[in-house]
Amino acid sequence: MYKISSLVIIFGAFLLILSIINIATTNQVNPSLVRAETISGISSIALITIGYLWTEINPKQPSKIKLNGKEGFELCNELSEDQRNELAWGSKQILTATAASTILIYWDNRVILRRGLISNNKFKPGEICNRAIDQKRLISLVNTELFPGREEFDDVLTDLPAVIVYPLSNRGLTIVGGWSKRSFTNSDEKWISGWSDKLYVLLSK
Secondary structure (H helix, E strand, O other): OHHHHHHHHHHHHHHHHHHHHHHHHOOOOOHHHHHHHHHHHHHHHHHHHHHHHHHHHOOOOOOOOOOOOEEEEEEOOOOOHHHHHHHHHHHHHHHHHOOEEEEEEEEOOEEEEEEEEEOOOOOOOOHHHHHHHHHOOOEEEOOHHHOOOHHHHOOOOOOOOOEEEEEEOOOEEEEEEEOOOOOOOHHHHHHHHHHHHHHHHHHOO
């Protein structure tokens, strides 16, 4: 789809250039030529606009970055069966329904879940995570290269290109890492936020 839209834009631009060359090199301008050039120019611009809108509707999908980690699923054994079932179900949905490569749940000063690509590093919340808790809002790092302090997420998984941090009130965090820069949509953020709110209620029991 992305290649087709690019070809439409190129073709429209080519026709527009030909139209301009034609009117610029003609020896005699008459009403018929003006009408033809006007229609040609409008058609060319319409093609370019259609190609651009097509690109916006069907944007090029970001390529996955090769991440260093092992596929795994670690779940705290001290939780209740309902809590474990919810964590297992919800984390699977996030990993399959969004662009997530890894998910970590931090609750009452300990990691209770790691899933997807995981590491053995001991995670401790840093400045960005603490800001999410203090401000009680989701923080989305669409491109971690642009954010100072991104190293705090290396203990989740090294060199994550995108990260979503959502507070579980003041008791924990949901941290979701993406496969590529700008990989999470608004729908992904709403899904992660909604599930995290549900998880907080269950974990607080």
